[in-house]
Amino acid sequence: MAVKAIFFDAAGTLMKPRRKVGESYAAFAAKYGVDVLPAALSERFRICFDQAPRLAFPGASADKISELERDWWKRLVARVFEPWRPFLKFDEFFAELFAYFAGPQAWSLYPEVPDTLASLKRSGLRLSVVSNFDSRLAPILNGLGVGSSFEQIFVSSRVGYAKPDPQIFHAALKHHELRPEHALHVGDSEINDRRGAANAGLRGVLVDRSRPAAANDGEHISSLESLLDLVGSSR
Numbered sequence: 001m002a003v004k005a006i007f008f009d010a011a012g013t014l015m016k017p018r019r020k021v022g023e024s025y026a027a028f029a030a031k032y033g034v035d036v037l038p039a040a041l042s043e044r045f046r047i048c049f050d051q052a053p054r055l056a057f058p059g060a061s062a063d064k065i066s067e068l069e070r071d072w073w074k075r076l077v078a079r080v081f082e083p084w085r086p087f088l089k090f091d092e093f094f095a096e097l098f099a100y101f102a103g104p105q106a107w108s109l110y111p112e113v114p115d116t117l118a119s120l121k122r123s124g125l126r127l128s129v130v131s132n133f134d135s136r137l138a139p140i141l142n143g144l145g146v147g148s149s150f151e152q153i154f155v156s157s158r159v160g161y162a163k164p165d166p167q168i169f170h171a172a173l174k175h176h177e178l179r180p181e182h183a184l185h186v187g188d189s190e191i192n193d194r195r196g197a198a199n200a201g202l203r204g205v206l207v208d209r210s211r212p213a214a215a216n217d218g219e220h221i222s223s224l225e226s227l228l229d230l231v232g233s234s235r
Helices: 021-031 038-051 062-080 090-100 113-122 137-143 166-176 190-199 224-232
Strands: 005-008 015-017 107-109 126-131 152-155 183-187 203-207
Touching: 005 166, 021 038, 021 090, 038 062, 062 090, 113 126, 113 224, 126 137, 126 166, 137 152, 152 166, 166 183, 166 190, 183 190, 183 224, 190 203, 203 224
Parallel strands: 005 126, 005 183, 126 152, 183 203
Antiparallel strands: 015 107
């Protein structure tokens, strides 16, 4: 079946933090009197993030989502810093941290992203984002100069379902009025992206930038540039 649309994960696929999460957390915490090694915070963040509930609020009213998103992140960051309590100015610290990651200055695109997106659009493909992220994502992508490449940005916090739940993929398919076999989803998580998409009936592709280009196949690629050949072969 010909691919008519490509859905992209965001963090780890299109963009990455300009510096490691632990480095940012440590730098902001030090401003408020808490000194922790960045490596310790990176490891603690990984553990707490993996254990956190999904960033999705099924049934929540639209006007409550922003507050729920912020509260979700505040609980997560508080858990990250549990070993270093008391954190007397945690509220002030968190406010600055949350605002920092809301801006494009905290993120950078992977080098191949702008040209790849432009080439895919020129070929007539419809592009959207399907991400376990929150409402800050659209302004970030706009600030990085690629927001206009996407027809729609689906974030789990507003859809009400998070990958690998098939419902978030179904929401994107419904918007595009496409059958699953006409869409491809690419991301950096084996469970959330490749398998999640496959379970929803889409073709799932895993991007692994540590993978040798010679080892690319129909389900694994080392760079988003490979999508041009991968999709071209199905059109």
